[in-house]
Amino acid sequence: xxxxxxxxxxxxxxxxxxxxxxxxxxxxxxxxxxxxxxxxxxxxxxxxxxxxxxxxxxxxxxxxxxxxxxxxxxxxxxxxxxxxxxxxxxxxxxxxxxxxxxxxxxxxxxxxxxxxxxxxxxxx
Amino acid sequence: xxxxxxxxxxxxxxxxxxxxxxxxxxxxxxxxxxxxxxxxxxxxxxxxxxxxxxxxxxxxxxxxxxxxxxxxxxxxxxxxxxxxxxxxxxxxxxxxxxxxxxxxxxxxxxxxxxxxxxxxxxxxxxxxxxxxxxxxxxxxxxxxxxxxxxxxxxxxxxxxxxxxxxxxxxxxxxxxxxxxxxxxxxxxxxxxxxxxxxxxxxxxxxxxxxxxxxxxxxxxxxxxxxxxxxxxxxxxxxxxxxxxxxxxxxxxxxxxxxxxxxxxxxxxxxxxxxxxx
Numbered sequence: 001x002x003x004x005x006x007x008x009x010x011x012x013x014x015x016x017x018x019x020x021x022x023x024x025x026x027x028x029x030x031x032x033x034x035x036x037x038x039x040x041x042x043x044x045x046x047x048x049x050x051x052x053x054x055x056x057x058x059x060x061x062x063x064x065x066x067x068x069x070x071x072x073x074x075x076x077x078x079x080x081x082x083x084x085x086x087x088x089x090x091x092x093x094x095x096x097x098x099x100x101x102x103x104x105x106x107x108x109x110x111x112x113x114x115x116x117x118x119x120x121x122x123x124x
Numbered sequence: 125x126x127x128x129x130x131x132x133x134x135x136x137x138x139x140x141x142x143x144x145x146x147x148x149x150x151x152x153x154x155x156x157x158x159x160x161x162x163x164x165x166x167x168x169x170x171x172x173x174x175x176x177x178x179x180x181x182x183x184x185x186x187x188x189x190x191x192x193x194x195x196x197x198x199x200x201x202x203x204x205x206x207x208x209x210x211x212x213x214x215x216x217x218x219x220x221x222x223x224x225x226x227x228x229x230x231x232x233x234x235x236x237x238x239x240x241x242x243x244x245x246x247x248x249x250x251x252x253x254x255x256x257x258x259x260x261x262x263x264x265x266x267x268x269x270x271x272x273x274x275x276x277x278x279x280x281x282x283x284x285x286x287x288x289x290x291x292x293x294x295x296x297x298x299x300x301x302x303x304x305x306x307x308x309x310x311x312x313x314x315x316x317x318x319x320x321x322x323x324x325x326x327x328x329x330x331x332x333x334x335x336x337x338x339x340x341x342x343x344x345x346x347x348x349x350x351x352x353x354x355x356x357x358x359x360x361x362x363x364x365x366x367x368x369x370x371x372x373x374x375x376x377x378x379x380x381x382x383x384x385x386x387x388x389x390x391x392x393x394x395x396x397x398x399x400x401x
Contacts (some may be wrong), residue, residue, distance in 0.1 A: 042377055053328065054327050054328050055327065063328050063329040064328070065325070065326045065327045065328050065329075066321050066325055066326045067325045067326070067327060076384075092312075097321070099313065099317045099318075099321060099322060101310070101311040101312050102312055103314070106310045106311070106312060108311070
């Protein structure tokens, strides 16, 4: 990242920027993760977006449907978080008869919305 | 989970059976058997009452509504329409000499025209033949005359005939069946996902009705609409709900769907017009 042959001062300042941005990012990661969970919850509960409650019981969600399993103990059910992501992206990959809409594949949610929903669901 | 798995396996088996063999009678048998297994305590005749065959909380409310049926004025207006002569002095009776008890004869396969004829289509063809403007197929006056004709046919038995010796009729039936089981729209639902696979379960707080009996009671006064609407209006709404582009009311796709779906309720008693939430 830092080219050789540049003045020393430039190297030092770049290093400083790097260090400060690193500390900034690490605290921001913790912050953005809980933000992502909160945003994911909003998307999951929205009737126009995730509408997960249409079929799944979620702790704290009002009038859930009962078509699909309750969203609890997700870490035990999906030790591999990536599998949960895949399931929400297109549930018919695991079960061709699934009634669940393919949220990623059919762009019902954007990639970033989907990621936040996964973060939220994984926290349940 | 075990129960879910069992249902899935059952569904898979029935869906496969339904799609590989080509006999409408066999389809009918599988269809009825499937719902009998799914709802062992519900009498077959009850399915004509839609979701209220098994949604007991909703049923109480529905029975109260049926005491002063919201569709009644539509029946009365429809009778006036039926009896009022066209500008040329003729009436609907000139097109339907067996009328007004005719709704149970539809939809049927017209061998010469090679198409499914539904009652709304036949009514409009009658109007056009006598120089009258056709009625709109989803909203408006068509629901009045359809309410009257549905009421007249109450107590008749659904008996849609699929002539097996006519490949075009079989193709129309198969197209309707395929429509029913094909996923569509951004949400990727087939009709069957809600009303076959998940009938009796709840989407939010709404219980899903069963495909069996779906066609016996149209047109329907729907509280959500605040008026009476046609079966094809409802098809349109279902397609929109799964974020699919709806087809034309009384176009080939929905007529063939009606042909298949009505056949699946063969043997049930006509009880239109209906009232629903």
